[in-house]
Amino acid sequence: MSTLENEIYAALIEFIEKNQNSIYRLAYSYVKSQDTALDMVQESIYKAIKAYEKIEDQSNVKSWFYKILVNTCLDELRRSNRIVTVPPEDIPDQAVDSLSSKAEHMVLHKALEELDTETKTVIVLRYFEDMKLAEIAGVLEENINSVKSRLYRGLRSLKFQMREGDSGDAE
Known part of the structure; x- marks a missing residue:
């Protein structure tokens, strides 16, 4: 692994760690389920770590990861063929x-x-x-x-x- 790849990998991990609440909140805004949102986050992190060498520049980590997350959530909605609305009182504190x-x-x-x-x-x-x-x-x-x-x-x-x-x- 080259030095640049190490730096990009480290930037990806740092981004995920620092923004885990925002990442979860974004996933939750799509799938409206705590468990499914956590699954989408986990799947997105797996996909990102698996393909991190495709990131050409550290400054692109955020938009690159969010692209994976949004597409993963949209795929899940298509796969399950459902869009669920959740009353605000049922939204977990971390998603409000x-x-x-x-x-x-x-x-x-x-x-x-x-x-x-x-x-x-x-x-x-x-x-x-x-x-x-x-x-x-x-x-x-x-x-x-x-x-x-x-x-x-x-x-x-x-x-x-x-x-x-x-x-x-x-x-």
Whole structure:
């Protein structure tokens, strides 16, 4: 193993160790099950370690790993042919984001579930995983303009859906 391969391997392991909560949270956002999310994380780590020599630069570790994780989760959803919505009160503590109340979380959760998978992926990676648009484009293997378009279209849709949720509660 060359020095560069050792450095990349070490960077991959360090990334996984430092970001295990974010990795789990992202997997959970797709599969909506603690056990399945843990399985997806484990499978993604296995795939990443098995193929780490494909990483050309240490700075690409995050987007490379998230690409594996997202694809693993999407494969699982296709394989099981299910998309499950989970009420916020059933989401484990480590998967709950920092929204101020469960009511807001429920509205956001419902609105996110209404989005198509590709749009939801862009929004989750951008705002929950704090990835740059260029990194997201790499993860999804799309050009950056497609990612931007999907992000802005998704945000407009979320804004509209959340407004509807607020007005629907008032009636």
